[in-house]
Amino acid sequence: MRSIIEFEELQSRLHDANVRVIDCRFELGNPQAGLEQYVNSHIEHALYFDLEKDLSGEVKEVGGRHPLPPIEEFLQKVRTAGISEDSFVVVYDNQDGVMASRCWWMLRYIGIENVFVLNGNFSSWQEKKLPTSTVIPTFPHSDYEVRIQEQMVAPTKLVEEVVSKKYDAILLDSRENKRFLGIEEPIDKMAGHIPGAMSSFWKKTKTTEGMWKLEEEMKQQFTMLPKEKEVIVYCGSGVTACPNVLALTELGYHAKLYVGSWSDWISYSQHPIAKGE
Template sequence: MNYTTLISASQLQAQLGHPDWVIVDCRFSLADSDAGRNAYQFGHIPTARYADLNKDLSSAITDQTGRHPLPDFRVLAKALGAWGISNYSQVVVYDDAAGAFAGRLWWLLRAMGHRNVAVLDGGINYWRQQGLAITTVLPQVKPCVFRPYLDTSTWLDARAVENGLATAKLCLIDARTPERYRGEQEPIDPVAGHIPGALNRPFQWNLAQDGRFLPADVLRGQFTALLGKFAPEAVAHNCGSGVTACHNILAMEVAGLLGSKLYAGSWSEWIRDGNRGVARG
């Protein structure tokens, strides 16, 4: 069986040690960029490798980009191979933030043509709550070759977002908290507010109290009501920097609403150009 959206703790536990499965720890903190790697070293799911959001899953910031520009996909492909991920691997990604960071690698792999990748539902927190194995032993990795088949239609740039909103052909969904969306708080970026015309769906709303995703039928009902007349393929997601927006893409895929896209630069790129609109409230 192939897993392409979510995998449960019990399903992953049953496959630990499978030679064709690769687990990647994606823990990260925007407040402390070393916290994720430190947490990995103090204890991780057996055989897991570590992927750093800044170093592995993003490229260098420039004057025109957001805070987490898309990576150089050739460089990322080499990293995937170095982690032992081939085009035939079943990949499982996790974090300690209910998928907020792991969703980025889930989305990147799909954009590179790799469908057999799933987010661990509930992450390492739920894994620990179930009393499942944690280790400090670093995995023995057999490097291989990963060949990317990049699908550039899976993301939009700022111009495509502007044009889509101007012609009412695009539904843009902002994954940030309501306070950040409304411009009442902005702890990270220099400008508060949201892209004019964007709707708000905080990624936290995809989750139950235990940190696992809501049932597919519940997610489907919620997103269908939000989208209104728009088909899933006409939807794009943004957040602060193109990371947690992937959580909403994942939630829509879980719900069977397939084909939504990522505005990769997101809010932190949008505000680089003072001619672009800013909405508040």
Template sequence: MAEVFKSASEVDFEKTKWIDTRFNLQDAQEGKRKYAESHVAGAIYWDLEKDLSDMTKREGRHPMPEKEALTELFRKSGLSLDDSIIVYDDGGSPFAARAWWLLQYAGFKQAFIALEGFEALKEADIPVDDRLPQPTPTAVAPQWNETIYASRQYVEQTVEGQTASHLLDARSAARYRGEQEPIDPIAGRIPGALNFDWEQLKNEGVYRLGGAVKSELHQVVAPFQEVTVYCGSGVTAAPLYAMLKQHGYDKVRLYVGSYSDWISKEGNEVERG
């Protein structure tokens, strides 16, 4: 079982690099405002739409940045592959998991998601301030792990039965069944996909790490099976990816483009019901 989440009590503050990823999909400036007011001392800020996505691309609503852009982000953030890194958000949000997945993809082996959100970290006596850190740039060279990434082509092959992977949709059951679609222009799901609503992973803003979640996941897909997770835009699928890894699923990929990318290609079918 891989350790993905870390509680404040488990962290050596002095030996850890912190990344603040607070964000609000309804107010894109909220996270940056919160960061400016107060953040974990020394933490850098990564913005979902400026740092963790390339909004100029058309591969879904939150396309993954090019490797060159990610490498530059890691370097200017002062990161090295062997650093101990904790990524946090407001707690129970998908943004820290998105950043954590990108770090995993790039080969950072000691990166973790904070179990608590910012306010709980502060209450746990993690030092906070409002100073803007000036990291010393590095020349880090990512070691990309393509085995955790799913392209649209890979998902198309999966739908056609050419891979052993099981598609797992992290959206609500109503969106999965195509009964409602508040964001994307076409309702439905990628053909053959199973469903596990990512909201089930948390309780009152804290991720549930106990055996109950493990049992619920096992009822949908077995830990020895290959899994490809997706959601609407690739953001809320990241916590589901993280929880699968936490509970011993070894062969998991994230379709970063997700459903919004799938339906952008003419001819890609969807299922409903």
């Protein structure tokens, strides 16, 4: 897989001048935990990107729980990290790649091409006694200029057109099946799914150890999706959809992220809601 990197390769590249390692650990419901864990120990030379402060913008009436941040603000974070078009960026977390996949997607969205998600959690890196540090590094600022990849995003209007059958694409819901079915909704104010959507829980892209499944196993996960159609992926707030976007991209699908996802969809009173299969 072109967007997945193994521990051994990262270890061998850790001291390369063009390598940037990004720690994205974050716990929903305990927003300080990730930064505290980073300060306590992180992969050597890693910088910290916070899901809600760096990889998300201000929550508004519409747009969902984790909207994109203002691009200029994110660009400043990227420049401060010394990331440029020549950088080799590796992102990791301790949440089976969810937060790392969001960061991967955002860096790709602004035009950084060499971005990789580490295959395994930070806890596994520690268990293998691979290089860690408490030093918070600094790098020379870059002058990177964004090249927005609009084709990676599905705005709300496009999703509306898919639902009304004015645009031919597949909607893929990445949440647990009980949330998709509308049986349970622990986070958002309304239960159910976007009409016409299919369901594939993001954790099905992973092994029980939190590793990415091999390509052949991954293909089996998405056999119901025809390759010739665009796939618009969503979840609750545009975060847990990202592992599915990454997996589909790796398999050669044209996958778009509905950033606002379910939390944005239900913020419009006129939007229809489906339950059950």
